[in-house]
Amino acid sequence: MPKLSQEAVQKINFTLNGEAETGMAEPRMLLSDFLRNVMGVTGCHVGCEHGVCGACTVQIDGKAQRSCLTLAVQVEGRAVDTVESLTGRENPLSDLQQNFKTHHGLQCGYCTPGILMSASEYLEKNPDPSEAEVRDMLSGHLCRCTGYAGIVNAIMATAKERQENKSEKSTAG
Amino acid sequence: MKPRKFDLVRAETTAEALAALSEAGGEAKIFAGGQSLMAMMNLRLLEPSVLIDISQISELSYIKEAGDKLEIGAAVTQVELLSWPGLADRLPLLHQAIPHLGHFQTRNRGTICGSLSHSDPSSELPLCLATLGGEVVLQSVRGERVLSAANFQLGMMTTAKADDELIVAARYPFKKPGEGFAFTEVAQRRGDFAIVAVAAVASGDTFRLGVGGVADKPTVRNWTNLADENLDDELNAFAWELKGSDDIHATARYRRELVRRLGRRVIEEAKACRS
């Protein structure tokens, strides 16, 4: 049973955005601080550090969750995905990202990475959501700039396009 | 907003967690989903010197039928329970209540037993446990005991769990034939802790109302053969017994008002869907 002493800096081996990575952190370091200040992944934003705002949301083993309520050492051996994973560094934006652009789903963009990480998991699980369901999913995120309409529209549009692509593929196949 | 220092035990088995709890002599805290714990630690309102992470204990990650109850291990998250296939049919109250508990993102991490242990008087899961007459299974190096909701929930964030005990599982009774259920709550925003949450179970001539958010723990009242014209007075008496208190978002009076009004609403709904 691993017992990590408070004073000892731990080595953390994990998968970050698809790549094997190693970083060092004390047991008390929050995952959000670790990602930003140790791993240099600044797409993970911090807005409250008490679980309410959702800005720090990342995926751990594919599930969207608060990195400010997670300890860095807890991701040992696990896969962490941040907004940087949604498309390759030099690839075009993903459909979800592009729809945020098209539907003006962001202004200052501070809340955006967290929302994208929630939405991308959510659409995997619930590919054809109603607007009310999308809003419910979004209730775990605070955005001060947009009034949410653009965000809702971007997510709905992505779901719709994916549904259409799927049915096109199935008719084609 | 950063936590103080602590040692971290990443338990892989229940026995390890229990041993670590015992060794820490009341200085340890269990980390299940961290959705309440870490927030308080970041605010430095809690400063355990040892944290015991039980989220990776595979033997606690199970959902199983145990007689007339569903047993949910301590590592099971709220999302996992919500996706248990039989939930809507066999535990309709939980099926209705869990979507009110925080958000999709917090339910991905938060556990059932963590919420019971945290025992916030406004929480949905303790309310459902009380209303359904469920129980929790506690273990320590000293042994195991099973406590009914009534014996487990003592007051404002206070339970009968001893410092060295771990809640290993919670048990929620399945729907019995002829029962009807209803749940609703008022919260300021979607996913906030409820100002008042009410849960009702009706069966034959009896019905039961559980109320969260008013007294310092979820409180349940049973009625049998109550004439409808007396219901309002009964609810009023219940509301006044629970009394409630003021805070920055709602008054005690408002809480009582909701007990009277939402109480009636869910009782009627529960009666209507008896089957």
Next chain:
Amino acid sequence: MAEAFVPEKFVGKPIERVEDEALLRGLARYADDYPARLDTRHAAMLRSPHAHAEIVSIDTSVAAALPGVVCVITGADVQEYVDPFLNIVKAPMELWPLAVERVRYVGEALVLVVAMDRYIAEDAVDHIQVEYKVLEPAVNPEYAASEDSPTIHEKCDSNILSDREFTYGEPDKAFEECDRVVKLKIDFPRSSITPMENYVVMADYHPAEGVYDVLANFQGPFTVHPVMCRALRVKNTGLRLRTPSNTGGGFGIKVAIFPYIVLMAVASRIAGKPVKWVEDRLEHLSSATAAPNRVVEIEAAAMNDGKVTGFRLSQLDDYGAFLRAPMPGPLYRMHGVCTGSYEIPNLYVRNRLVMTNKSPSGMVRGFGGPQMYYAIERVMHRVAIELNLDPLAVIRKNLVAANAFPYHAAAGAVFDSGNYQAVVDMAVKEGRLDEILKRRDEARAEGRIYGVGYAAVTEPTHSNMGYITTILTKEERAKRSPTQGTNSNATVSVDPFGGVSTSTDVPPMGQGHATLMAQIVAEQLGLQPTEITCNMEIDTQKDKWSIAAGNYAARFTSGPAVAVQMAAKMMRDKLAHIAAPNLNVPVEEVEFGNGLIFARDNPDNCLKFYRVAGTAHWSPGSLPEGMEGGLSESAVWTPRQLTAPDEKDRINTSLVYGFNIDFCGIEIDKDTGEVRIDHYVTAHDAGTILNPLIAHGQILGSYSHGVSQALFEEFVYDEDGSFKSGTFADYLVPSATEVPEPIILHMETPSPHTPLGAKGLADGNCMSTPVCIANAVCDALDLENIQVPLFPSKISALIHGEEQPPPAQMAVVETKPGKSDSAITGTGSSMVPADPQTVWDTLLDPEKLAAVIPGCHGLDQVAENDYRAEVSLGAGPVRGKFLASVVLSDLVEPTSVTLAGGLDGPLGSSQGEGRVRLEAQDGGTLVSYEYSVEISGKVAAVGSRLIEGGARVVVNQFFSRLIKQVEAPGSVTMGSGSLSLFQRLLAWLGVK
């Protein structure tokens, strides 16, 4: 290129934003993302748990000795390097970067720790011990303004820092001659817009040049830069302030970062290292800033036909503990429009500015508009109701007429353009008002609660720097050098390969300024917006800026955007002059498009854009006579309409004035009192729209602030000044489930005052939406007035009448009110098996008393009946350590004693008093008690609901220990309470 060339237009098109690529990939650069030097150290602050207290002593020794701590800095240390911040009002009120001698609000910073990282800095903060002498606070603005109130700044005579009266037209006559006077009193709450990104400052002092080099997510106005420089005792060049390319929302909040800029600058000097501070959310909510709460008394002089002929407006604006630049903007930037969108010639205004023991207020989106329009639009609604008229008819009757523009409002605003009636017509028709009214009828017929509300707002944008001097009398103004007008700066450059870059004097807060700049420049130079590089960083040592710079008052579209266009035109002109001889056409016939520069009438006669640009760099010798080489054009835009206040105190507060009319239908749940917005329409005329996509987004954001102001947001202070809204679970920012999408409509009446014709539109709904919703609720419930936020609890009390009483046989224990409503109070009694004298002796013996007080580690007697102790409350995981003081008074041996005292520690503070009575009874002594406790600081800010229970537990524990002590003296060991008091206090998340 055969067919006739049509130049490509970008301005006015819904172009996708150029900012978004980086933002969506997580590659944007916010202040906290900028690289820090390797030896950068991190700051955390100790903040006051008290609303008002003298600092008796500060002990930093333990904190300073912790490994990893670089230095610990107090107010006195900072005073060696800085002067107090300057202010428009001359009053003996000194604002320092750290509190000196006194603290004046909960959350005020008094000690700064610099350490290796933020974790260690916070550890050290918890080890600082401060002894306070608590002073009487003044929290309610009306109380603070009264003679009974304690003064917050001991050198000031009162808490009123300014009291000005203004008369325009003949208000007394209007009120005498009118048919009806309609009055209302408004108590507008405190709130903020809490950007998702908190403050960030990274400061580095360069001793060689004597320059403070600071990166901060500061938003301007840069009028505050000289204020910081004066405090730092340097010229403007001595503070090199840089702002990042991205900021996570501003909304005005990010001007109030400036005291921290100065603080970190000084800290880096003292520490000899770069110092970085990232504010956390608790700090932000308790201490960053807030829109001032305001008490407004408004009177309207109305004629029976609904015509309003005069207003009387008395505004008491609460600026909290300090007046901080650019305050009191919220009162005076709206001054010119005190008559709203209406033709009301007679006006009396009284503006008072009061100090209270709350965090200093400041600039927040809407900037004084939400408060003022709440009063104006509520009173207009009331006029209609009292005269039995339709509220919309009353609005229409009074709106400035279309043929009256430019309209000179009573207090001096010059409304540049508009057709308000036409906007209303459009809103009514396209927004389907008839449907909403029908829905109201249907709902009411079914016994549901439904209401309709309206609000009209003239939105001033692009401030006149001179407005603030309206607070001075004309004699005072005459003595100062004049302040009036405003500047905007922009630069457009073209590099040797034809790359185009542009910059201006506005730190971006998310509004899409880069896109608008790219549109404007691309259109002038015949390129694509994506080809324009917009560098949005600002560096005060290198960039072109002036003190009006900054992101505020929606100045972008009518200010910096104009400067960008001017610079782009200058660039175009220069390139045209270079190209003309080569194309062999007159300059006027040179056209730009598709990356080419060509002859208008013969597009085949063309040159590549980059070639022409290259000439200016590679071959300056070949340029036309009189033309200098290089390609960098800077423009300054100084509109002339903005003058200083005149003799009669009339002031044209802003350059341009937009307009919007809103209406909405709301339904109230009969059981729960919840307000649901059923239908919301907002129709705007903001002049020319530069990018509809962005305009739409700005209105949505502004509207959502309006909704949250109406329904959710308030910073709550108790009467003792303790702050109750310390987390996002307490301070309610609505989410997607709470903000339904409105219908947004537009009309475009270009402004003649700005070359682009554009006005701002980002503040209007902050002003109109709260009152529009409140008007609908008043309509639904037939109320005379209501104060926001409209919590369901508040509405329920209005719709549910008298509460159904408890059953007759039930005894309901009423808690007695304490010193204030906010105090936790209790009474009780306990039988102690000993005679009164024994109990008395226990209470009066320090050693025994120490054993009885939960968690006490021994009492030090500092005077007769006056003790100090270190107490740790709660055992096991929690261990909140406190410095306790206990004073015994009113001693009547052996029958009664009063215990008063307080606790101070990292978790917060409490002040309490209890009276204990001892009465001999069979088998012992009946000890009866009553107590009242006030709690402030962190625990109060984040855990109010649980404190009451906690206090009761401590009291119970006190008595159980007392019983044990008298039964078997010595059996109670010190500091071993197994009680989890703080566990109870701590369920902050559930706290409502």
